[in-house]
Amino acid sequence: MRACFVIPVYNHPHYLQALVEHLSGFDLPIVVVNDGSDAECTTILRQLRSQYKQVDLVEHQVNQGKGQAVITGLIHAYNLGYSHALQIDADGQHDWSDIQRFLDTAKQNPEAMIIGQPIFDQSVPRKRLYGRYATHIWVWINSLSFEIKDSMCGFRVYPLAQTVKVLNSAKFQPRMGFDSEILVRLKWEQVKFINVPTQVIYPEDGISHFNVWRDNLGMTQAHSRLFAGMLYRLPTLLYRKVKGE
Template sequence: MSDFCVIIPVYNHPDTIGPTVADIRHLGVPVVLVDDGSAAVCADVLRALAEADPQVHLERLPENCGKGAAVKVGLLRAEKLGFQHALQIDADGQHNTADIPRLMDLARQYPEAVISGMPDYDDSVPLLRFYCRYLTHILVWINTLSLEIQDSMCGFRAYPVAPICQLLRAESLGDRMDFDTEVLVKWFWQGGRIVQTKTRVSYPLDGISHFRGFEDNWLLTKLHIRLLFGMLWRLPRLIGRRDSVKGLSL
């Protein structure tokens, strides 16, 4: 059994998930697919991928519950399967699978840390999305009293499975697009280390985005309000250990 697996939350990406899984399996890394209530066409593709390869594990949610919910299911499945680290990657092909070995090397070097990507965008990134991310960056810096989380929104990262599953059981974490930011902030709050590294991110012209405009922006707004209040009652502890928790960017 490998120490690592890759978790892929999937919601209606029938055209990109096959090549993404093939790239990962070419690296020799097992895959945990989480079908987040996809339509029949995509569900059939996922079932075929799992049936063709014993190192491709499939979990299926009966209805669409959100990216965060799917990642949480994948992490708990990874724990049950005995993996020490789980990488999270999107199903739409925007993340660079060639960077997986680098994240794995960093996870071996810093086994108790979350290894999180920092996007290095190419020209395909929508400019509005690029600039709006900085508002979340600023709010995260406020809610952690730190500049150590330089990007909290990249869904390409590696988790130490046992401690992150402890966090899942101890904390309420978002089920949708709020998950990626919330899990990093709450990991930081409990004293966890975060190592960040640049990774190329592209937006394919034929890519399918499930970002829901007003709904997800409102979801993120509510998240940052909750985090602000969470930071305020943790304020003495955060101030007291500002120098004890060190992030690292590579």
């Protein structure tokens, strides 16, 4: 397994230094995608590139959305010859102490998609929590499976060969809907999923770029495309379930 890290960044300056310093201890390449951040955040990212030899900075001139930033990072990592990419967000929500567990799980199951199954504390906003459940229902319907426990956690390990194949086969929602859409499409391709429980917090100085109207519309469009795709694949998906595949 040739693994690397992928970090999508859009105006998340607070945890970048500490996160990169922590990741540098794994002695793995760190692909950071600057998704059109402002001058302050861009300056920090370029300083980190100079400070840490593991950092490979890829930059979007304008903001294209988290989903597109992840796509850019995954394809970049694959083109460099890496087999797996651990995505971790830069907003301070994820438990960095679980990184080794995610990497070990991927090494033991190299063909599987490793996804974080969040354990929330009291800091989680109630509206965000209820919205996640609505998304989970659509994911279960569109995948005809309960194997994906949480489709929105940005703490995960992608098997890059299978993932890039799927990325090249469809047009994806470039913002918040991507996290769920890629998992459903990987499930359609019979990729195995392993859910890893992990603590997720919403820090007081956390920055969210979730736009209620734009991102809910984007996710609705993504789920609509997935539903149509599920109906088209329904005979095959049902046959696989009957066969226990």
